[in-house]
Amino acid sequence: MLTPAEARVVSRVDELADEMIEWLRDLVRIPTINPPGENYKDCAQFIGDKLKEFGYDVSFIEATGRPECSPEHPRVNVIGHLNGARIRPALHFNGHIDVVPPGAGWTLDPFAAEFRDGRIYGRGVTDQKAGIAASLFAVEAIRRAGVRLAGSVEQSATVDEESGGLAGVAYLAEHGYVRPDLVDYVIITEPLDYDRICLGHRGVYWFEVLMHGRIAHGSMPFLGVSAIDRMARLIETVERTLKPRLAERRTRMPVEPEAARSATININSIFGGQDPDLPQTPCVADLCRAVFDRRFLLEEKLEDVRDEFAELVDQLKVDDAELQYELKDLLIVHPTMTAPDSILVRTMRGVVGETIGREPPLIASPGTYDQKHFARIAGIEQCIAYGPGILKMAHQPDEYCEIEHLTAACKAMAVGAMRLLGVNEHME
Ligand SMILES: [Zn+2]
Numbered sequence: 078m079l080t081p082a083e084a085r086v087v088s089r090v091d092e093l094a095d096e097m098i099e100w101l102r103d104l105v106r107i108p109t110i111n112p113p114g115e116n117y118k119d120c121a122q123f124i125g126d127k128l129k130e131f132g133y134d135v136s137f138i139e140a141t142g143r144p145e146c147s148p149e150h151p152r153v154n155v156i157g158h159l160n161g162a163r164i165r166p167a168l169h170f171n172g173h174i175d176v177v178p179p180g181a182g183w184t185l186d187p188f189a190a191e192f193r194d195g196r197i198y199g200r201g202v203t204d205q206k207a208g209i210a211a212s213l214f215a216v217e218a219i220r221r222a223g224v225r226l227a228g229s230v231e232q233s234a235t236v237d238e239e240s241g242g243l244a245g246v247a248y249l250a251e252h253g254y255v256r257p258d259l260v261d262y263v264i265i266t267e268p269l270d271y272d273r274i275c276l277g278h279r280g281v282y283w284f285e286v287l288m289h290g291r292i293a294h295g296s297m298p299f300l301g302v303s304a305i306d307r308m309a310r311l312i313e314t315v316e317r318t319l320k321p322r323l324a325e326r327r328t329r330m331p332v333e334p335e336a337a338r339s340a341t342i343n344i345n346s347i348f349g350g351q352d353p354d355l356p357q358t359p360c361v362a363d364l365c366r367a368v369f370d371r372r373f374l375l376e377e378k379l380e381d382v383r384d385e386f387a388e389l390v391d392q393l394k395v396d397d398a399e400l401q402y403e404l405k406d407l408l409i410v411h412p413t414m415t416a417p418d419s420i421l422v423r424t425m426r427g428v429v430g431e432t433i434g435r436e437p438p439l440i441a442s443p444g445t446y447d448q449k450h451f452a453r454i455a456g457i458e459q460c461i462a463y464g465p466g467i468l469k470m471a472h473q474p475d476e477y478c479e480i481e482h483l484t485a486a487c488k489a490m491a492v493g494a495m496r497l498l499g500v501n502e503h504m505e
Contacts, residue, residue: 079431082224082500083492087432089218090488097487098197098480100127101210102190105199111175111239114150120174121155124209124234131217133157133232138254140244145237152244156233156254159216161226162501166261168494169231170212171447172464173238173245173267176201182474196477204471207478208266208464208486209234215490219500228498231260238447241408246447250455257456262421262497264490267446268466271482271489272433274425275462277414278442278449279332280373282382283345283407286311286390288365289400295359304365305349307393307400312367314389315342328374330414330441337443340377343370368407372443375412410445413452413460421459421497428493429463433485463489 079087107120125135140152179187179200187200197207216230233255235245249255255263269275288308293301323340332338349365351357373382387404394400415422417439429437442462451460465486466478 079492082222083495086218086222086224086491086495087488089222090214090484090491093214093218093221094480094484097210097214097483098192100214101202101207101483102192102197104206104210105190105197105202106188108188109174109176109201110178111237112178114145114152114175114236117174117236118151118153121153121234124174124213125155125157127213128155128157128232131157131159131213132220133159138249138252140236140248143244143248146244152236152248154233154235154245154249156231156249159230161229161498163227164229166228166498167231167259168228168497169233169255169260169263170490171233171235171246171263171265171451172205172209172212173236173242173447174206174209174234175236175239176204176206177239177472180472180474184475187476195480197480198475198477200476202478203268203466203476205267205464205466207466207483208268211465211483211487212264212266212490215487216494218487218491219495224495225501226494226498227501230494230498235447242447242450246450247454250450255451255455255457257458260455260457261459263451263457263460264421264425264493265447265451265460265462266464266486266490267462268464268468268471269440269442269462270467271465271486272429272435272437273333273440274422274429274437275440275442276417276422277330277452278412278445279328279330279337279375280377280379280412281408281410281445282371282373282379284369284371284383284386285405285407286367286369287403287405288349288367289402290361290363290365292363293361295361298361301361301363302399303361305362307397308347308349308365308367310393310397311390312344314393319385319389326374326377328376330375330412331439332443333440334443337372340374341372344368345370373412375414379409379411410449411453413448414441415458415460419459421461424496425461425463425489425493428496429489432488432492
């Protein structure tokens with residue numbers, strides 16, 4: 078049951094919906110395309126201006142020193158801080174400003190932010206500028222309802238989530254802008270569906286296999302050893318032996334879709350022999366490279382994941398004693414999950430249930446997002462993803478967000494902030 082103050086805040090959200098929609102449309106019109114990371118500075122400034130208008134102390138943090146942060150494409154993050162009656166507890170909302178390139182198949186202008194049939198269309202509206210708008214206006218609805226939060230609120234809008242977040246949330250965490258002695262709860266406003274709560278994500282292990290062969294004239298391939306043939310045998314072994322084994326390995330994490338509750342492996346890239354765009358000479362390929370994307374579970378250890386793969390390659394040596402290969406780590410993200418019985422999850426579960434009218438399922442994401450940095454670098458234990466929009470719209474042509482989802486998530490965030498931080502009732 079909502080308290081009278083909560084009910085008042087919820088109706089404030091309805092009153093400021095038009096203002097939120099117009100601001101979100103302007104935000105979508107800033108094409109923050111990543112790669113390469115366009116217009117980040119303008120976008121951070123645009124959000125920072127709104128935070129100032131809403132009473133926050135605002136800082137802009139450029140990820141200087143990161144190789145991707147260049148004069149041409151500066152990586153600018155923005156954080157706003159709004160003090161409550163006390164410093165703690167503190168709730169930090171985070172959203173990423175970068176959007177993936179529009180890609181093909183659009184019937185609308187991806188950066189016009191058209192508003193029709195109760196939806197806003199545009200690249201990045203669901204993933205995840207609607208989330209940024211919802212959290213900013215959620216806290217503003219509290220303020221306009223004359224309710225003073227007891228604890229404090231932070232809002233960060235960060236760069237490069239789509240490319241790993243190293244100049245974004247990771248940078249803020251590494252440089253002490255997000256710390257467990259200052260922040261109790263983090264809500265990342267990613268679109269995992271406005272009626273579900275996401276507890277975390279699986280782990281990622283990207284690695285490269287470099288397979289060696291021995292060059293020879295292509296007309297006498299028996300005089301050499303093809304690195305491509307060797308890679309083909311490895312891929313066959315992966316298909317035959319590893320994939321069935323991974324499919325049987327199930328996690329207790331509530332990953333959605335359910336098929337992703339197993340460990341998985343995908344070949345992201347493969348290249349061997351001569352560049353097909355160049356004129357060819359007859360040669361047996363002496364090198365073949367492949368990049369593998371292995372998603373691992375909370376129940377698996379990275380060392381075991383790596384060893385398991387190396388053993389698989391070593392098995393090929395039974396019939397091919399000369400086989401030589403190298404295995405190189407490219408990217409490691411450990412799995413993370415916030416406890417379902419933590420204050421943050423219990424509170425937001427209750428709030429989403431009450432404002433939307435049905436109990437939200439607790440899920441985990443098959444892919445990663447910035448939670449890894451809040452959990453692993455900043456060391457914040459209570460972190461979830463919750464935001465407007467539906468997951469399957471992310472990165473699609475004609476991406477849109479339903480206004481109904483935007484306001485529903487905004488209400489849940491507002492009431493969630495009130496319950497997590499407490500309110501000073503007599504301020505009304
Ligand atoms: Zn996203």
